[in-house]
Amino acid sequence: MTGASAGLGEAFAKQIAQRGMNLVLVARRKEKLEALATSLVNAHGIAVKTVVLDLGREGAAEEFARQTSEIDIGLVVMTRLPWFWAVLLKMISKPSGRVFA
């Protein structure tokens, strides 16, 4: 879930967590991401990883792939920088994953 530290992304993350899915939360503000992650883990018993990353910077896709290389990502939900998904899908383990941009 990108843009997870505020707004639509945070709201989507809460909805996804309510359905029992594990999450990777991405945004630039570490404190906001970690506070959300803690609340979702406590409320729903899911696994949550935070990735503090500026998706607009060069090499962001590669950095995201590096930080999530151990995770089988099947669904990508993006509320920011929708162009990023094309790059991202080349990097994640399941290119057939669904993207809602």
Ligand SMILES: NC(=O)c1ccc[n+]([C@@H]2O[C@H](COP(=O)([O-])OP(=O)(O)OC[C@H]3O[C@@H](n4cnc5c(N)ncnc54)[C@H](OP(=O)(O)O)[C@@H]3O)[C@@H](O)[C@H]2O)c1
């Ligand atoms: N809210 C609406 O009703 C609405 C309606 C139609 C379209 N939209 C569009 O939907 C998108 C999200 O809207 P929103 O209202 O949820 O916006 P928001 O409240 O400003 O949230 C934006 C999120 O994106 C993250 N973000 C911004 N730039 C980033 C970057 N370079 N790298 C990583 N994360 C970044 C922010 O986190 P950090 O600052 O921590 O990085 C934040 O979590 C926007 O593009 C908006 O134009 C919104």
